[in-house]
Structures are given as structure tokens and as C-alpha cells.
Amino acid sequence: MADQKDAETIPITVEFSGxxxxxFANERKLSLSLPTKDKEGNHVNVAYLIDYLCEKEMKxxxxxxxxxxxxxxxxxxxxxxxxxxxxxxxxxxxxxxxDNILFVSTLHGG
Amino acid sequence: MSVIDSLRQQIAACEAQLATLRQQLAEAxxxxxxxxxxxxxxxxxxxFDPLTHDMSYGIHDDFRSxxxxxxxxxxxxxxxxxxxxxxxxxxxxxxxxQLIMPEVGLQGQLRLKKTSVLIVGVGGLGCPSAAYLxxxxxxxxxxxxxxxxxxxxLHRQILHSTARVGMTKVESAMVALNSLNPNVKLVPHxxxxxxxxxxxxxxxxxxxxxxTDSPASRYLISDTCVLLGKPLVSASALRTDGxxxxxxxxxxxxGDAAGGPCYRCVFPKPPPPESVVSCGDGGILGPVVGTMGVxxxxxxxxxxxxxxxxxxxxPAEAPSLLIFSAYATQMFRTIRLRTRKPKxxxxxxxxxxxxxxxxxxxxxxxxxxxxxxxxxxxxPNERISVENYAKLRTGRNPITGTEVSADSHxxxxxxxxxxxxxxxxxxxxxxxxxxxxxxxxGDDAVKIPATEEEERWIAELKARGDKPLFVVCRxxxxxxxxxxxxxxxxxxxxxxxxxxxxxxxxxxxxxKVDHEFPDY
Numbered sequence: 339m340a341d342q343k344d345a346e347t348i349p350i351t352v353e354f355s356g357x358x359x360x361x362f363a364n365e366r367k368l369s370l371s372l373p374t375k376d377k378e379g380n381h382v383n384v385a386y387l388i389d390y391l392c393e394k395e396m397k398x399x400x401x402x403x404x405x406x407x408x409x410x411x412x413x414x415x416x417x418x419x420x421x422x423x424x425x426x427x428x429x430x431x432x433x434x435x436x437d438n439i440l441f442v443s444t445l446h447g448g
Numbered sequence: 449m450s451v452i453d454s455l456r457q458q459i460a461a462c463e464a465q466l467a468t469l470r471q472q473l474a475e476a477x478x479x480x481x482x483x484x485x486x487x488x489x490x491x492x493x494x495x496f497d498p499l500t501h502d503m504s505y506g507i508h509d510d511f512r513s514x515x516x517x518x519x520x521x522x523x524x525x526x527x528x529x530x531x532x533x534x535x536x537x538x539x540x541x542x543x544x545x546q547l548i549m550p551e552v553g554l555q556g557q558l559r560l561k562k563t564s565v566l567i568v569g570v571g572g573l574g575c576p577s578a579a580y581l582x583x584x585x586x587x588x589x590x591x592x593x594x595x596x597x598x599x600x601x602l603h604r605q606i607l608h609s610t611a612r613v614g615m616t617k618v619e620s621a622m623v624a625l626n627s628l629n630p631n632v633k634l635v636p637h638x639x640x641x642x643x644x645x646x647x648x649x650x651x652x653x654x655x656x657x658x659x660t661d662s663p664a665s666r667y668l669i670s671d672t673c674v675l676l677g678k679p680l681v682s683a684s685a686l687r688t689d690g691x692x693x694x695x696x697x698x699x700x701x702x703g704d705a706a707g708g709p710c711y712r713c714v715f716p717k718p719p720p721p722e723s724v725v726s727c728g729d730g731g732i733l734g735p736v737v738g739t740m741g742v743x744x745x746x747x748x749x750x751x752x753x754x755x756x757x758x759x760x761x762x763p764a765e766a767p768s769l770l771i772f773s774a775y776a777t778q779m780f781r782t783i784r785l786r787t788r789k790p791k792x793x794x795x796x797x798x799x800x801x802x803x804x805x806x807x808x809x810x811x812x813x814x815x816x817x818x819x820x821x822x823x824x825x826x827x828p829n830e831r832i833s834v835e836n837y838a839k840l841r842t843g844r845n846p847i848t849g850t851e852v853s854a855d856s857h858x859x860x861x862x863x864x865x866x867x868x869x870x871x872x873x874x875x876x877x878x879x880x881x882x883x884x885x886x887x888x889x890g891d892d893a894v895k896i897p898a899t900e901e902e903e904r905w906i907a908e909l910k911a912r913g914d915k916p917l918f919v920v921c922r923x924x925x926x927x928x929x930x931x932x933x934x935x936x937x938x939x940x941x942x943x944x945x946x947x948x949x950x951x952x953x954x955x956x957x958x959x960k961v962d963h964e965f966p967d968y
Contacts (some may be wrong), residue, residue: 355776356686366776398886399888410469411719415769415783420712425784445689446724447572447732
């Protein structure tokens with residue numbers, strides 16, 4: 339049973355920086371196990387993860403500080419394994435076991 | 449503040465300034481003396497007449513050639529002595545520790561010397577970066593800032609001083625930088641950077657440091673750097689985190705895909721204004737912003753010593769973002785960034801940001817980034833002025849004039865706990881705004897139920913359900929949002945119980961009621 343369950347999930351690490359951790363109960367790092375397929379049977383991608391974070395992990399109702407118009411709001415960089423997600427296919431990037439997804443809010447203080 | 453206190457402070461400030469001036473005078477005199485001695489030393493060999501040498505034992509070849517050279521020059525003693533070395537004697541000494549590094553060397557030092565750097569913002573980032581660049585012997589440093597020094601700047605803005613509170617930041621920084629290294633030319637631009645001045649200020653510099661604190665200035669600086677082909681070292685910091693990027697490096701013309709990405713490539717759209725937190729609101733640790741400023745100076749030195757003008761520079765480093773998190777297990781991490789965005793509004797072939805657009809003022813950066821209007825969420829009868837609330841606290845209802853007991857009302861302070869612990873009004877209950885915001889009402893409440901602690905304070909507020917409830921915060925914005933939320937949660941018993949906020953928050957309280965209440 340345990341083996342079967344492991345086969346059906348993708349373990350990933352999600353990290354927050356630049357103040358976004360405040361939306362997630364001040365957790366800078368989450369270890370998540372995502373299902374391999376979404377409801378339509380497609381391999382889960384970063385868009386799925388963003389939705390998942392909003393629904394399951396976000397402790398603050400101010401969703402617009404994280405998502406806007408169906409994607410992460412302007413001013414947040416998404417980094418897949420230490421690289422800008424634009425280099426990896428943005429929200430269509432299919433999550434792999436052990437991936438590290440980092441959400442960074444830009445800072446403006448100086 | 450009393451007149452005596454004020455005078456004492458002014459005297460202390462003047463004395464401190466006088467001390468700084470005396471120190472500068474002493475340094476200047478010392479330098480003058482040194483350069484005179486040097487000049488004398490250089491003149492001396494010419495007074496030694498080689499022809500008085502006894503030639504009966506023959507002359508050394510080297511000496512012979514020197515003699516002939518001196519003779520063929522004619523009367524050389526009237527010409528200024530031509531330096532035998534590319535740097536001044538004093539420069540070898542001052543920059544010796546970096547000169548012997550292969551990363552700098554003579555070539556690097558000469559490049560630093562002929563480079564002009566513009567530092568926009570002379571605050572937490574600009575102070576340390578200016579100090580290191582001036583220390584390193586950059587030829588010219590320009591400083592842009594329209595602000596004056598405030599006491600709350602001093603824990604991180606290391607060029608300013610207690611005596612110089614009230615002076616413009618540019619002037620204050622120049623005093624400190626001049627005493628650090630009088631050989632660097634400093635150019636003051638003591639005004640806020642605006643779109644119509646940016647091009648004319650930037651054009652005289654080789655490289656720009658963005659040490660500002662708002663999204664609007666960051667886009668303006670990046671656009672100007674792209675239009676003029678200047679590399680840009682951009683940094684920012686807040687609380688315990690910092691970020692650093694070297695942009696538009698190499699600074700190739702718009703449309704050249706081999707150029708480095710600009711700020712707009714990385715952030716095409718500005719963040720919503722309500723997500724932008726300033727150091728004044730969010731807080732900042734001095735060494736965190738200091739670290740970022742020092743790193744900016746370092747990146748600038750790297751770009752300059754490699755040859756900012758040189759067309760045959762080595763391959764530029766891949767664009768990256770450095771993230772500094774002082775309290776994370778991994779303090780530094782570097783992230784690979786994208787290259788130039790093919791449809792970037794500033795640096796692509798389809799750019800809409802042009803010098804004409806910038807000069808004409810048709811690019812409104814403040815509007816582009818948006819502004820937050822002061823919160824105005826409540827009706828007048830849901831609000832009370834600090835003066836009236838003060839009367840109520842002294843035991844008299846300001847409206848009815850009747851005596852009220854000390855336990856007449858509930859005061860909720862929604863500042864974060866750490867601020868509440870600094871100072872608070874007696875009898876107030878702390879429910880941090882972050883906790884209030886987290887709480888879901890209506891259908892959402894089912895999805896994420898309140899925590900035990902939240903249940904506890906909700907119960908507490910309900911238990912005193914007959915008492916009017918006042919909400920206060922630092923400035924009077926969060927308090928309004930909290931009033932709305934508490935009403936949505938039904939704590940007003942369907943309108944039976946008065947819930948409202950104290951207008952202007954604790955700032956207004958300090959200004960109008962209790963001047964002793966701490967200003968932080």
C-alpha cells in the first residue's frame with residue numbers, strides 16, 4: 339500500500355523568499371507530495387502547484403498578494419531548480435521528483 | 449521639546465560639525481605639506497651637477513647615458529618633472545593592497561581612475577557602495593538624492609552622522625567621502641531623479657548603481673541605462689533579505705540580443721502597489737542592506753576593472769540574481785536569470801521606451817507602478833478622532849458628557865506583536881493585523897478554521913460584547929480594515945455594538961495627545 343502510494347506522488351520542495359513566507363504562516367520551506375496526475379489526467383505542472391499552494395497551503399486570505407489573473411502576480415519570480423522559470427517553460431513545466439521550486443518576491447527597499 | 453533642549457541640541461550639532469571641519473582642515477594641511485615635500489624631493493636630483501663628477505676613473509655606462517640625456521634635454525629644470533610612473537606616488541601607497549591583486553593590477557587601477565560612477569540613492573545601499581568605490585579610487589562619483597538625513601537613517605546609512613541630521617544626504621555623504629579619499633571627484637545632484645532629468649544626468653557616467661527604494665525609480669533608472677548604454681548594478685533590501693542583479697551588461701544597444709537583460713526583461717510588469725513594503729513599514733537590519741550595498745560596489749569594481757569601455761572584454765557573466773537571506777540556513781544563493789526578452793519594452797527591437805518619450809514626460813513611472821491611496825474604508829460614524837478618544841479615556845463620554853468607567857470600552861491594537869511590545873496604550877489588547885488578515889469569514893471559514901489562539905481572542909471579544917470596541921494601529925489604515933473584518937465576523941451583534949477605529953492611529957495620538965509616546 340505504502341509503495342503504491344509513493345508511486346503516485348511526486349515529492350518536491352517549495353521555498354519562499356522576499357516576504358512571501360508571510361503568506362504561508364512564515365514557513366520558508368515546504369516539503370510537498372503532489373499527485374502525478376491532475377483531474378484531467380495530465381502530468382502535474384507548475385500551474386497545478388500554484389493552484390495547490392493557494393488552495394491547500396496558503397494561510398492568508400489575501401490571494402492577490404500571490405496570484406493575479408491566473409498566474410503568479412507581477413513582482414514574483416518563479417525559479418525551478420535555481421533557474422528562472424522562463425528558461426524551463428514557465429507554468430507548463432512538468433514537475434519531477436525532487437524538484438525545488440522557489441518563489442521570490444522582489445524587494446524595493448534601499 | 450523645550451527651548452533649552454533645542455538650543456543644546458543645536459550647539460552640539462554645530463560643535464560636531466566644527467570638529468569635522470577641523471579634522472578636514474588638518475587632513476588638507478597634512479596633504480599640502482606632503483605634496484610640497486614630494487615636489488622638493490623630485491627637484492633635488494636636478495640640482496646635482498653630473499659634470500662635477502670626477503671622471504678620471506671613467507664613468508658607468510648608465511650614468512653616461514643619463515648625463516647625455518640630461519644634456520640633450522637642455523634646461524630641463526624649468527619643466528614640470530614628468531612622472532616616470534603611470535600612477536602618482538601617493539596612489540601606489542593608498543591603493544597598494546588592491547594593486548597587488550591580479551584582479552585589479554595597474555591596468556585595473558587606471559580603469560577605476562578614469563571611470564565615473566553614478567550612485568542613485570544615498571541611503572542604506574548608496575552609503576556603503578559609495579564608501580567602497582571612493583575608497584577604491586574611482587575617478588568620479590556622482591550622487592543623486594533629494595532627501596535629508598533623518599535620525600532613523602543612521603543605524604544603516606553609514607556616511608551620515610548625528611551632527612548632520614537635517615543636512616541633505618548628498619551634502620552629508622560628500623563630507624564623509626571627501627575625508628575618506630580627497631582624490632575622488634564628487635558630483636552632487638541633490639534632487640530626486642525624474643524622467644526629464646535622468647538622461648542629462650546619466651550621460652556623463654560610465655556605470656550606474658541603483659540604490660533607490662521604489663519600483664518607479666527602478667524602472668526609470670533601468671530604462672535610462674538601456675537608452676544610454678550603461679551597465680547597471682541594482683540592489684534592494686528589506687527586513688532580513690536582499691537581492692542583487694547586474695543588468696544591461698554588456699550594455700549593447702536595444703535590439704541586440706547579446707546584450708544583458710534589463711530590469712523590464714526580468715520584471716515586465718510592476719508589482720501591485722499594495723504588495724510593496726518600504727523599510728519604514730517593514731523594517732530593515734543595518735548589516736543586511738549594508739551587505740547588499742557592499743556587494744554593489746564589488747560588482748561595479750568587477751565590471752570596471754574588466755573594462756567597461758573595452759570592446760574586447762571577456763565573455764560577460766551569465767545574468768543572475770543573488771538572493772541574500774540573513775536568517776536562512778543558506779545565506780546566499782544565486783539564481784540563473786533569463787536573457788533579454790525578445791519583446792521587452794525597453795531593450796528589444798520593438799522598444800517603446802525612447803529618449804523622446806522619456807524627455808517629453810509621456811512615460812509616467814509613478815502611474816505605471818500605481819500608488820496606494822490612504823485607506824478610506826469606513827463611514828464617519830465608524831471613526832473617532834484621537835482627541836475625542838483621549839477624552840473618553842479620561843472618563844468622560846465626549847458625546848453625551850456622562851462619566852464613564854475605566855472599563856467602559858475595549859481597545860484593540862492591531863500592530864504586530866513586536867511593535868506592541870515596544871509601546872502601547874494602557875489597557876489595550878493586542879491582536880496583530882496579520883492574525884486578523886488570516887482569519888477567514890463566511891464560506892471561507894469552513895475551509896480553514898481558526899486556530900486555538902484565534903478562537904481565544906474571538907471568544908474574549910465576544911465575552912465583552914456589550915462594550916464599544918475601538919481599533920487602533922500605527923497609522924490608521926489597518927485599523928479600518930480590521931473594523932470591517934470584525935463586523936463581517938458578526939462581533940457588532942448585528943449593529944447593536946459600536947465598533948470603530950481611531951483616526952490616524954498612534955501617530956496622530958503622539959502628535960495631538962501624548963507627545964511622550966515613542967516615535968519609532
